[in-house]
Each structure stands twice: as C-alpha cells, then as structure tokens.
Amino acid sequence: MIISKGDVLQAETRPSEWPGWVWVTTSNQVSGWMPLAYLDPDGAAWRAVCDYRDVELSVQPADTLEVLYTQDQWAWCQPAQGEPGWVPLAVLERLNT
Known part of the structure; x- marks a missing residue:
C-alpha cells in the first residue's frame, strides 16, 4: 500500500499488539496498517499528513x-x-x- 500526502482514507481501530497503528482503506479499496500519527481527521474520513508505504x-x-x-x-x-x-x-x- 502506498499513501501520498493528502490522500483521503477511511480508518478504523482494530485489536492489535501495536498501539498507535490503525487499519486504513484507500479510495481504491486497498487496506493496511498505518501509524495514527500520520493522519489528520477530515470530517468522517482521515487525510494523510505525509507519504507512507506499508x-x-x-x-x-x-x-x-x-x-x-x-x-x-x-x-x-x-x-x-x-x-x-x-x-x-x-x-x-x-x-x-
């Protein structure tokens, strides 16, 4: 999964041994883990504040x-x-x- 700064994502918390990470889904329906610190709330969705690769x-x-x-x-x-x-x-x- 490759995320670019500014991408709008859906995020959900899931049980995990890794605090600070959330499950995100892109507009293309690609999903994976991403640090919550790399996201800003944008209404009902989230916006990536930096580029990210999983x-x-x-x-x-x-x-x-x-x-x-x-x-x-x-x-x-x-x-x-x-x-x-x-x-x-x-x-x-x-x-x-």
Whole structure:
C-alpha cells in the first residue's frame, strides 16, 4: 500500500499488539496498517499528513540494518541491499561500533 500526502482514507481501530497503528482503506479499496500519527481527521474520513508505504521487511538475526526513523514500536530501516521497510523495534539490537 502506498499513501501520498493528502490522500483521503477511511480508518478504523482494530485489536492489535501495536498501539498507535490503525487499519486504513484507500479510495481504491486497498487496506493496511498505518501509524495514527500520520493522519489528520477530515470530517468522517482521515487525510494523510505525509507519504507512507506499508512495506514490512523480513529480517534474519545476522542482518545489519540502518534505522532511518522510528514510529510507535516500529523502525523504518534500510537494509544493506534492497528497499527500505518496517521492522518491529523488539527484534532489533543496537550494535556498539
């Protein structure tokens, strides 16, 4: 799911282990999780305040990632090769360099 700043979305809270995230649906009926902090109310709908992609990375214990930013218990990470994506903070360990 790719969201652009200004997109109008339907949002609903669902039971989740990730506080601060809501289930959103685009005008094209594509759905996925998005941080509530990235949305502003717009009448009965919500408007995206920034661009967003819901890519979740599959990572292995030996993988090295660059954490670009964090949001509500998740990190947007850049792997050594490939595209960036979200990883739960709970599975990351800071390296001492």
